Amino acid sequence: MTRIIAGTFGGRRIAVPPKGTRPTSDRVREALFSRLDHSNVLRGAHVLDLFAGSGGLGLEALSRGAAEATFVEASSSAARVLQANIRELGVGTSATLVRERVQPYLQRGGPSAKADLVFADPPYDIPRGEMADMLAALEPALASAAVVVVEWSTRAPLPDWPHFLVPVARKEYGETVLHYAEFEPPATSGERAEPDEPAEHRTY
Known part of the structure; x- marks a missing residue:
């Protein structure tokens, strides 16, 4: 239990x-959510x-x-527990469980409401190329x-972030590291890329 x-x-x-x-772990979750609360990310967020x-x-x-959370889990035993x-x-009215592998789910477009906050906690032995494909998708x-948080092992380098995700922080807790990045949408034709809240102005 946790x-x-x-x-x-x-x-x-x-x-x-x-x-x-x-x-x-409780320690890592407490540190993670303290930072997200401080950055005003959680209130009313759509979470993936x-x-x-x-x-x-x-x-x-x-x-x-x-406001709502979409949970993606391929393991039938874990999905039953979830x-x-x-x-x-x-919380059934605000929680959606998707029993599917992450990559196919993202390739189909992901949740119906775009995510303001994404947690990704893949197995440490996931192939590096598969991890990079997941981030790109x-x-x-x-x-x-949107803010993306990847929980990873301190012993394994994270693949390069895709061009639309700007890394803003990296915090280690023993064997675990949390990587934070922010979504920087590409500018549409005739527009300059001017995010509402530049990454350097946010603290994590």
Whole structure:
């Protein structure tokens, strides 16, 4: 079991699959959400939780004021646990579970509402090329100024970010590292690229 740290469901326990996933530790989640709260990312956000496992990240976001969360998880056993967690917390109207591999899902366009916040917590042994393809496939799913957070191993270099994602921070916690990036949409014809909130003005 693990727990929701703060917000509406603060202190509530959620189940985790017995094997096959790597739940984000309380310490890392607390640091992650403290930064997101400080940057005013969560309130009313549409969240996309990739490689969701038990759903700890997306459920924490809902607890702290996100409007809705889409959870993408291919493992049937993990998806069953996640569905039970959604039911136990009573967030069925704001949570959508997609039982599919991440890459095909993103290639089909992703969630119906573009994501303001994306969590990606892939297995550490995912091939580097597959990881790069996943990051590249995010573009159609992102809202303007979306934030992408990738949880990764400190022992493995992250593939290069695609051109539309600007890295803004990298924070290590023992064996885990959180990479933060912001979406920089390409300028449409005749327009200059002027993001509403430049990456250098945000703090994480």
